[in-house]
Amino acid sequence: xxxxxxxxxxxxxxxxxxxxxxxxxxxxxxxxxxxxxxxxxxxxxxxxxxxxxxxxxxxxxxxxxxxxxxxxxxxxxxxxxxxxxxxxxxxxxxxxxxxxxxxxxxxxxxxxxxxxxxxxxxxxxxxxxxxxxxxxxxxxxxxxxxxxxxxxxxxxxxxxxxxxxxxxxxxxxxxxxxxxxxxxxxxxxxxxxxxxxxxxxxxxxxxxxxxxxxxxxxxxxxxxxxxxxxxxxxxxxxxxxxxxxxxxxxxxxxxxxxxxxxxxxxxxxxxxxxxxxxxxxxxxxxxxxxxxxxxxxxxxxxxxxxxxxxxxxxxxxxxxxxxxxxxxxxxxxxxxxxxxxxxxxxxxxxxxxxxxxxxxxxxxxxxxxxxxxxxxxxxxxxxxxxxxxxxxxxxxxxxxxxxxxxxxxxxxxxxxxxxxxxxxxxxxxxxxxxxxxxxxxxxxxxxxxxxxxxxxxxxxxxxxxxxxxxxxxxxxxxxxxxxxxxxxxxxxxxxxxxxxxxxxxxxxxxxxxxxxxxxxxxxxxxxxxxxxxxxxxxxxxxxxxxxxxxxxxxxxxxxxxxxxxxxxxxxxxxxxxxxxxxxxxxxxxxxxxxxxxxxxxxxxxxxxxxxxxxxxxxxxxxxxxxxxxxxxxxxxxxxxxxxxxxxxxxxxxxxxxxxxxxxxxxxxxxx
Numbered sequence: 001x002x003x004x005x006x007x008x009x010x011x012x013x014x015x016x017x018x019x020x021x022x023x024x025x026x027x028x029x030x031x032x033x034x035x036x037x038x039x040x041x042x043x044x045x046x047x048x049x050x051x052x053x054x055x056x057x058x059x060x061x062x063x064x065x066x067x068x069x070x071x072x073x074x075x076x077x078x079x080x081x082x083x084x085x086x087x088x089x090x091x092x093x094x095x096x097x098x099x100x101x102x103x104x105x106x107x108x109x110x111x112x113x114x115x116x117x118x119x120x121x122x123x124x125x126x127x128x129x130x131x132x133x134x135x136x137x138x139x140x141x142x143x144x145x146x147x148x149x150x151x152x153x154x155x156x157x158x159x160x161x162x163x164x165x166x167x168x169x170x171x172x173x174x175x176x177x178x179x180x181x182x183x184x185x186x187x188x189x190x191x192x193x194x195x196x197x198x199x200x201x202x203x204x205x206x207x208x209x210x211x212x213x214x215x216x217x218x219x220x221x222x223x224x225x226x227x228x229x230x231x232x233x234x235x236x237x238x239x240x241x242x243x244x245x246x247x248x249x250x251x252x253x254x255x256x257x258x259x260x261x262x263x264x265x266x267x268x269x270x271x272x273x274x275x276x277x278x279x280x281x282x283x284x285x286x287x288x289x290x291x292x293x294x295x296x297x298x299x300x301x302x303x304x305x306x307x308x309x310x311x312x313x314x315x316x317x318x319x320x321x322x323x324x325x326x327x328x329x330x331x332x333x334x335x336x337x338x339x340x341x342x343x344x345x346x347x348x349x350x351x352x353x354x355x356x357x358x359x360x361x362x363x364x365x366x367x368x369x370x371x372x373x374x375x376x377x378x379x380x381x382x383x384x385x386x387x388x389x390x391x392x393x394x395x396x397x398x399x400x401x402x403x404x405x406x407x408x409x410x411x412x413x414x415x416x417x418x419x420x421x422x423x424x425x426x427x428x429x430x431x432x433x434x435x436x437x438x439x440x441x442x443x444x445x446x447x448x449x450x451x452x453x454x455x456x457x458x459x460x461x462x463x464x465x466x467x468x469x470x471x472x473x474x475x476x477x478x479x480x481x482x483x484x485x486x487x488x489x490x491x492x493x494x495x496x497x498x499x500x501x502x503x504x505x506x507x508x509x510x511x512x513x514x515x516x517x518x519x520x521x522x523x524x525x526x527x528x529x530x531x532x533x534x535x536x537x538x539x540x541x542x543x544x545x546x547x548x549x550x551x552x553x554x555x556x557x558x559x560x561x562x563x564x565x566x567x568x569x570x571x572x573x574x575x576x577x578x579x580x581x582x583x584x585x586x587x588x589x590x591x592x593x594x595x596x597x598x599x600x601x602x603x604x605x606x607x608x609x610x611x612x613x614x615x616x617x618x619x620x621x622x623x624x625x626x627x628x629x630x631x632x633x634x635x636x637x638x639x640x641x642x643x644x645x646x647x648x649x650x651x652x653x654x655x656x657x658x659x660x661x662x663x664x665x666x667x668x669x670x671x
Contacts, residue, residue, distance in 0.1 A: 045249070277345065457513050467514075
């Protein structure tokens with residue numbers, strides 16, 4: 001879909017069943033009507049049809065228990081939440097059930113919904129309902145993550161009374177200058193669409209607009225329908241047409257002819273082109289099209305965190321991650337590229353090394369993106385289109401014009417890739433099998449175990465950098481690292497969402513949630529959900545006694561690792577005492593997981609192998625080396641701008657500022 005041609009619902013021209021003998025309307029509460037409506041929405045792309053909203057997560061309180069909660073009971077809540085209901089069109093049959101999923105933390109419920117949407121290719125999503133007050137405000141972080149990553153999730157927070165019989169009610173925010181403001185207004189800036197349903201009949205246009213945005217790949221993200229608790233329970237005579245099945249066709253807009261011809265000329269004139277792929281390639285299911293384009297042109301492909309896996313790690317054109325956490329191969333190619341072809345990427349500061357990476361004075365940019373907003377970044381030549389449709393058109397347009405990179409350039413980047421692979425092997429090596437493993441060695445042991453079936457989920461800390469540089473991605477959806485918002489606590493609930501999207505089968509794919517101790521302490525609550533649903537979540541906890549990633553950053557910017565270690569206070573009031581006696585393995589076990597403890601390389605190898613074969617939720621716990629040696633892989637191959645104190649008395653900060661000024665001098669604006 002393009003911004004100028006939003007999704008439109010289509011329905012059969014003839015009824016699928018005889019006219020209802022009970023009249024043209026159906027009397028339901030607003031909440032009942034909303035749930036019934038949601039159960040009848042479908043997406044369709046490339047001939048594949050599926051439920052748009054396949055399940056609803058919820059934690060109930062006085063803002064939604066008597067409304068949405070009661071409506072979910074009426075709709076046959078329960079079930080597996082994977083949208084496996086059929087395509088029937090009858091009243092309240094199995095095809096139109098609304099499965100309910102019980103969460104423990106509102107933010108985590110959104111993360112689970114986002115993990116589900118990503119694994120479903122953005123063609124199916126979950127709804128999330130909460131009470132008013134803290135239940136609603138807990139949605140904000142998850143909503144921001146969804147919108148930043150362009151992933152659909154429907155938020156249904158309860159709201160204060162529309163009729164105001166009592167003012168204020170429990171948990172109501174009072175705003176002296178505006179009577180129509182509630183805490184749900186916090187969700188406006190992080191939502192792609194927001195509406196407050198203050199009358200039952202207002203739900204009809206709002207619900208249709210919500211579905212339009214959720215199903216539009218150029219617009220999608222968090223969508224919020226705030227639901228006053230009295231309106232949820234209010235009855236209304238709804239037109240039966242509101243509950244007819246609707247198919248929201250997900251378009252693949254083709255590029256404009258003029259933009260395409262301009263793009264072809266740019267590619268043909270390039271001597272050292274470089275492709276940078278982002279999440280848009282995956283959302284468009286354009287991996288095979290990308291492979292065909294590289295086979296024809298031999299242009300190397302670097303990947304953002306969201307784009308990693310668009311090509312397998314062993315594809316000749318794949319040169320690995322790019323930017324601050326990228327490989328030396330990709331970053332050196334970026335520094336000398338004369339044309340950077342972005343495909344489905346936002347070009348964040350990690351990708352551009354804060355404006356220092358693309359160093360050729362004459363470098364130009366060509367951006368293939370479904371949104372004009374992203375396609376014009378870095379003063380690029382825009383190619384506004386769906387990633388697959390755009391690549392198909394570009395490949396066809398170049399086919400008759402004989403373009404291919406110089407063989408010497410191809411030899412250069414394939415040789416550099418081999419050299420980097422040797423550095424990966426050195427990082428993964430475990431010469432002392434009785435020692436405590438480093439973080440890189442943990443990844444190496446996992447790398448030796450997994451197949452293309454496994455999925456790895458991560459979001460924050462030092463792991464994303466190590467994974468981006470080192471991980472050998474074997475399938476299009478194996479690498480699931482959320483780095484648009486890099487939200488600690490995403491991993492465990494997202495893994496649950498991925499497992500739900502995987503569906504009910506004889507054996508689900510192995511799904512690994514990789515977390516450090518800092519991330520685990522942020523949000524372990526959904527372990528209980530995994531146990532309740534008996535999902536084979538594989539949780540790998542790396543205990544390194546603090547915020548290792550931020551500790552390293554703190555040291556590099558002159559903050560001397562202040563406040564980043566999990567240690568007891570010392571006599572001077574600092575945090576340099578012994579590590580805190582926190583037993584995360586015992587905590588995971590107390591929440592119902594089977595726990596495998598590992599202390600050495602050999603222990604860990606055996607534990608990972610055992611966990612992979614277990615069907616129930618299982619945790620592998622290992623203590624890694626100290627923060628000073630937490631990673632082990634090559635250091636950052638490109639800069640990242642974190643401002644350093646301009647004046648300071650401590651030598652560490654003075655030295656860090658000198659280095660900052662040196663790096664910042666290379667920053668440029670691409671105009």
